[in-house]
Amino acid sequence: MKNTSPYYTRTAQVLHWIMAIIFIVAWIIGFYSGNFLSYETDGSFKGDVITLHKNIATTIIFLVMIRIFWRYTHPAPSLPDSMSPTMKVLAHLRHLALYLMLLALPITGCLFSWSAGHPAPVLYMFEIPRLLEENYDVLEIVKPLHIYLSWAAGLLVVGHIGAALKHHFIDKDGVLTSMTRQPK
Template sequence: MEQSQSPYYTRTAQWLHWIMAIIFIVAYAIGFYSGNFLSYEVDGSFKGSVITLHKNIATVIIFLVIIRIFWRYTHPVPKLPDSMSPMMKSFAHMGHLALYFMLLALPITGCLFSWSAGHPAPVLYLFEIPRLVEANDDLLYIVKPLHIYLSWAAGLLLIGHILAALKHHFIDKDNVLRSMTRQGK
């Protein structure tokens, strides 16, 4: 992927970034809430409704991340600041790859979790992703904890991503955060 001479991401890349960030954070919060604070024994139908909401929102990420990856690799990205060391630039690239991996792995393991438990994987209450597996306790035993562990790792990556952006903006005073929020004149 080539780097752009422009200090800004394209407007499309910016919109995809922020829309996906909002969807991810909302889906994450709902999933965290339903997984840690609701119980089927106490409030089963409410928990089921909350999990259904989580799935309807989170599955959208599968479609958006495919569009975003295509966009990213067909449009140059802004050059990282010269003040960053080669090692820090490598960490930045690895961090972005890890985020893209999580944006794919979480909804995929979520769908597998849902299907292996015998439930659908709905998208925005409009349609369901076709089932690729039938109910399967052996698969459920693997994908349920995998989805949960990946969600914790994704949460940590997200916090790191936000902290890095804030560090660039407030401490380094470079253009990294602005490259995702502004356009040139």
């Protein structure tokens, strides 16, 4: 299946921007808690901030599944002809890496929380069924994994935003507007 329109579908656009906001907010809160708060000096406030991080970030796991389904049933618009074949392949690989991060971060986050003996709550409404009991051997693996992945994902997202801005302001090729506009 090939998308002949220069624009993503409205559903794909809405999913993209909602997930972008959730990702950035979850990233900032996780970063703040992990690097600026400690249980010794901030006590229960740190616990509240981590709980907020989890309640926001777990939504990504549901949204990314819908997004992957939508992406396969509604292909993306073609990249501009002005891009070389190598640049197109690199762009696709970077998008694939972003999808993998959107899966890996909430999964390692949940494993992190469960293995430390805590739940994985969603929007303060319900919890993701626990797939793992408290386990410090697993915690030793998934905690650094979640932290390193969060940094790698942060860098990928910064590169993604930079590339989108380059397409818009330097190449002026409509790649950014394919995610913001609909045909008239």
